[in-house]
Amino acid sequence: MDDADGAFIDVRDLTKTFTVRRRSGLLRRTATRVHAVDGISFVLRRGEMTGFIGPNGAGKSTTVKMLTGILTPTSGRLRVAGVDPWRERTRLVRRIGVVFGQRTTLWWDLPLRDSYGLVRRMYRIPRARFEENLARCVELLELGDLLDVPVRQLSLGQRMRGDITAALLHDPDVLYLDEPTIGLDIVSKARVRQFLLTLNAERGTTVLLTTHDLSDIEQLCERVVVIDHGRLMYDGPLAGLHEVGRGERTLVVDLERELPPIEGIPGARTVRTEGPRQWLAFPASASAAPLVSRLAAEYPLVDLSIREPDIEDVIARMYAG
Numbered sequence: 490m491d492d493a494d495g496a497f498i499d500v501r502d503l504t505k506t507f508t509v510r511r512r513s514g515l516l517r518r519t520a521t522r523v524h525a526v527d528g529i530s531f532v533l534r535r536g537e538m539t540g541f542i543g544p545n546g547a548g549k550s551t552t553v554k555m556l557t558g559i560l561t562p563t564s565g566r567l568r569v570a571g572v573d574p575w576r577e578r579t580r581l582v583r584r585i586g587v588v589f590g591q592r593t594t595l596w597w598d599l600p601l602r603d604s605y606g607l608v609r610r611m612y613r614i615p616r617a618r619f620e621e622n623l624a625r626c627v628e629l630l631e632l633g634d635l636l637d638v639p640v641r642q643l644s645l646g647q648r649m650r651g652d653i654t655a656a657l658l659h660d661p662d663v664l665y666l667d668e669p670t671i672g673l674d675i676v677s678k679a680r681v682r683q684f685l686l687t688l689n690a691e692r693g694t695t696v697l698l699t700t701h702d703l704s705d706i707e708q709l710c711e712r713v714v715v716i717d718h719g720r721l722m723y724d725g726p727l728a729g730l731h732e733v734g735r736g737e738r739t740l741v742v743d744l745e746r747e748l749p750p751i752e753g754i755p756g757a758r759t760v761r762t763e764g765p766r767q768w769l770a771f772p773a774s775a776s777a778a779p780l781v782s783r784l785a786a787e788y789p790l791v792d793l794s795i796r797e798p799d800i801e802d803v804i805a806r807m808y809a810g
C-alpha cells in the first residue's frame with residue numbers, strides 16, 4: 490500500500506547515531522557518537538529508479554539497512570510500502586529484494602538451481618509463480634547454462650546475475666541494489682543494466698541503486714539522491730546535477746605545435762596543457778564564439794571542441810564544497 494500522497498518510500502528527518510567506545514588509556518574507554526545518518530528526507534514514488542550516491546562513509550549503507558529493517562532508526566519517520574520496516578520486518582520481507590555486489594546471498598556449495606529452490610521455500614512462493622519468474626530471469630540474464638553450476642565456480646558477473654535472480658523470485662515491489670556492477674566486465678555490466686531497465690519498465694519495480702559507478706546512474710536513473718556526512722546534498726533529476734556544476738565549460742584546443750599556456754584571452758583561463766593540446770575554462774553563461782574567433786586569429790589552431798562538465802567533476806566539486 491502506498492501512502493495517501495503516492496509515496497512508496499517515505500523518509501523524513503531520518504537519523505542514525507552509533508555510539509563507538511574506544512580505548513583511550515590503559516583502563517579508560519571513551520564513547521564517541523557517530524552521526525551516520527543525520528536528518529535526511531526523501532520520497533520515492535512507485536516505479537521510480539533512483540541512484541543513491543555519496544563518498545565512502547556517507548551513510549548510504551546505514552540508510553539502506555534502515556529501509557530494509559535490519560537497523561532501527563535513532564529518530565525520524567520511515568515507511569516502505571506503508572509499513573514501518575523495523576517493526577514489521579517479516580511483512581516487509583515479502584515486498585523487498587536486496588542485492589549486495591560484494592557479498593552473495595546464494596549458497597556457496599549449491600548449484601544455482603538448488604539455491605533458488607531454497608529461496609522458494611523460504612518465501613513460500615507458489616510453484617507456478619516461481620517457475621515463471623525463474624524462467625524470465627534465466628532468459629533475460631542468460632543463466633540457462635549456469636543453473637547446475639555450484640555458486641563457488643561462477644565468475645563474479647555470473648554470480649551477480651544469479652544473485653539478482655534470487656532477489657526477484659518472490660516478485661518484490663522494491664529492489665535495493667548495492668554496487669550491482671562492481672568488478673564486472675563491460676559485457677556483464679551492460680547485461681545487468683539492460684535487465685534492470687526491462688524490469689523497471691515491465692514490472693514497475695521501484696529500484697534504489699547505490700553505486701560508485703556513475704555510468705550506472707547515467708544509464709539507469711532519472712533521479713539521483715546524493716548524501717555526504719549523513720546529510721542530503723542533492724535530490725533531483727540527473728540533468729539538474731549537471732546544472733549544479735554548470736558554472737564553467739571547457740574549450741579543448743589543439744594547436745599546430747606545443748606552445749606556452751595561452752594567455753590574454755578575456756574571460757578564459759588555461760587550466761591544463763599537454764603537448765600541443767590546451768584546456769581553457771570559461772563561464773558557462775558566456776558564448777564560446779568570440780573566444781574561438783579570438784583564438785583562431787592569434788594562435789595556430791588545428792582543432793577545438795567544447796566540453797560540458799561531466800558528472801564526476803560536478804560531484805567532486807559538490808563534495809569539496
Ligand SMILES: Nc1ncnc2c1ncn2[C@@H]1O[C@H](COP(=O)(O)OP(=O)(O)OP(=O)(O)O)[C@@H](O)[C@H]1O
Pocket residue numbers: 507508509523524525526543544545546547548549550551552
Ligand atoms: N555499526 C556501526 N558502528 C559504528 N559506526 C558505524 C557502524 N556502521 C556504520 N558506521 C559509521 O557510520 C558512517 C556511515 O557508514 P555507511 O557504511 O553507512 O557509509 P556508506 O555511505 O555506505 O559508505 P561506503 O560507500 O564506504 O559503503 C561511517 O562513518 C561508518 O564508520
